[in-house]
Amino acid sequence: MKYLSNVASLEFFPDRCVGCGICLEVCPHEVFALENKKAVILDRDRCMECGACAGNCAFGALNVDKGVGCAAAIINSLISGGEPSCDCSGESKKSDCC
Amino acid sequence: MAELKFMKPALKEKTTACCGPAQGALQEPGEMSGNTSLPPGKQGRPAWVTGTLTTEAGPISIVSTDLTMSDFWEHVKCRTSAFRNNYAVNPGLYAVGEPDKNSAVLISANYKLSFDALREALKGLHVWVLVLDTKGINVWCAAGKGTFGTDELIRSIFSTRLDSVVNHRKIIVPQLGAPGISAHQVRKSSGFTVCYGPVKAKDISRYISAGYKATKEMRTITFPLIDRLILTPMEINPAMKQYYPAYSLAMLAIFGLQPAGIYFREALVDGLPFLLLGLISVLAGGLITPALLPYIPFRSFAIKGWLTGTLLVIFSLKFTALFSQMNTVLLIFTYLFFPLASSYIALQFTGATTFTGMSGVRKELKIAIPLYIAGIVVSLVLLLVFKLGAWGLL
Structure with missing residues (x-):
């Protein structure tokens, strides 16, 4: 299953990549592959912007606008201001999380 | 201490x-x-x-x-x-x-x-x-x-x-x-x-x-059927608790309201089909859309929910006797409001999936929210038109 195409905010800076492969390890959607000792993006549309790759890249070769892909969280953030997060308990807006 | x-x-x-x-x-x-x-x-x-x-x-x-x-x-x-x-x-x-x-x-x-x-x-x-x-x-x-x-x-x-x-x-x-x-x-x-x-x-x-x-x-x-189904109660429960009681009361009031006061018979007889349609749209968006997620066309959850909702409304109107004599204004209201409700509920399921990202959901909401608001406004106008017509004021 894939979500909307051409929306993911994932950015890759190949010149900073040392090919350690941690992004392949943490990505739950097989977005990356290793080619010629460097990471490559196989399919950006599979990215769900969880931020695992960027947070674990010690060389700053990845950047992503990390966030929750949750309509309730985003609607809440539009109403109350601030970043969308899984804090759905505050209001009874939605008792579900993430 | x-x-x-x-x-x-x-x-x-x-x-x-x-x-x-x-x-x-x-x-x-x-x-x-x-x-x-x-x-x-x-x-x-x-x-x-x-x-x-x-x-x-x-x-x-x-x-x-x-x-x-x-x-x-x-x-x-x-x-x-x-x-x-x-x-x-x-x-x-x-x-x-x-x-x-x-x-x-x-x-x-x-x-x-x-x-x-x-x-x-x-x-x-x-x-x-x-x-x-x-x-x-x-x-x-x-x-x-x-x-x-x-x-x-x-x-x-x-x-x-x-x-x-x-x-x-x-x-x-x-x-x-x-x-x-x-x-x-x-x-x-x-x-x-x-x-x-x-x-x-x-x-x-x-x-x-x-x-x-x-x-x-x-x-x-992955996001197999069993995982999708296991998460549906967390979508259906809030919809039933937060929206459904208020919606039901509003519909009963609208149908029961007559120039001479509120009539319970009218409220129940005329309002009941709409309470059922409300339930159907919760099921369409909160259960059927998640269950059939990979098989419903389009990647947008709002469109998936709308499609499921529309199909279920058509199905309900065609194959049940409850809605046999539907007023045209109410028919337009039904086809407008319930698929949108299903769409909204289906969009909430983005929070439960394993593959939706924030940028995508933002894009969906940017388009969907104005449509939902417009839909609600037009729906209210239609109900008003229906009531005025029923009272012989139009």
């Missing part, structure tokens, strides 16, 4: 609602540290603790790898209740089997479901489990929020004196915890190397025996 201090966190946890609350600073960072060395017996030992192991870092509870009926019952409640935080485990270090100084260390969240899935997967192994304080939230969600995070991990490593419990310097962090963890920072601050384990707890034994190596399958998350 010390007793009192230990009791405090547990009491607070009880009152915290699902997904841990905006009041993230509820517990002072140091406050929970005492908890880890607290023999669980002090707070009524949980049934899954089978004994105590003495280590250099103090007594450690040994946990069972067998789940009991009461565990399963709690899982059902975890899946359906709004107050998931009642199902939290005390953070700290636990032992499985008879671990020694060379045994593997696994990191987990203090959500009962996460912890239970892990300990059940550890049958026959001798390992340490370090439970982080994620405010009773599962690994993946907590990692997204940062409560399953670098700081909490480092803090727990120090507060449990993990370095004196094991000789090696490796910890296995669940792969879905990676969004909250910076492996290189953990190593720098604590000396422990983070090894990312598999996505699912059930693969952990194979991962360990393969020498901390995961296959591609173990690293990839």
